[in-house]
Amino acid sequence: MASRTIVCPSCGETEELSGAPSPEGIVITCGRCHASWLRDSVPDTCATCGGTDVQERTRALTQYSRGTQLSIVGLGSILLCRQCDARMFAWSESGRPVPFAYKSAAMDSTAHEAGRTGDDVHIDP
Ligand SMILES: [Zn+2]
Ligand SMILES: [Zn+2]
Structure with missing residues (x-):
């Protein structure tokens, strides 16, 4: 089943990512390079049309x-x-x-x- 893909902005990892809630939103942490970022700062894309709306x-x-x-x-x-x-x-x-x-x-x-x-x-x- 396809779902939206979250990509690590530092190393491009897409699998070893974990999310944790924080006051600002969901924080994603990369298991490979240990970068962390706010999930909502990365635009979501549609699995069907690829659009960001x-x-x-x-x-x-x-x-x-x-x-x-x-x-x-x-x-x-x-x-x-x-x-x-x-x-x-x-x-x-x-x-x-x-x-x-x-x-x-x-x-x-x-x-x-x-x-x-x-x-x-x-x-x-
Ligand atoms: Zn990474
Ligand atoms: Zn769409």
Whole structure:
């Protein structure tokens, strides 16, 4: 599964990287050269189109309780591309969390080919 690639700005390492939260954001540390940097200072790129117009959005971890009521049991984050995830991007733009079942094209280049985005995810207007 493809996801966004984080590259060490010092040595180009892409695998031996670890992230840790800090007050300024996620700090990535390179296991090879021990450089560390703020993840958010490196632009994210879309796994599908390669564009940089992607944003991190809130994703709901939900479950149905009492049959029909959907309750949010937790929140995570997901990357959305303004182009490839246009529909969900607009949805989240209005402050609503992205449904957990949604596969982001910005994070997974196979999401669209497999038809797992968009219309198969039920969202209420
Ligand atoms: Zn490095
Ligand atoms: Zn894209």
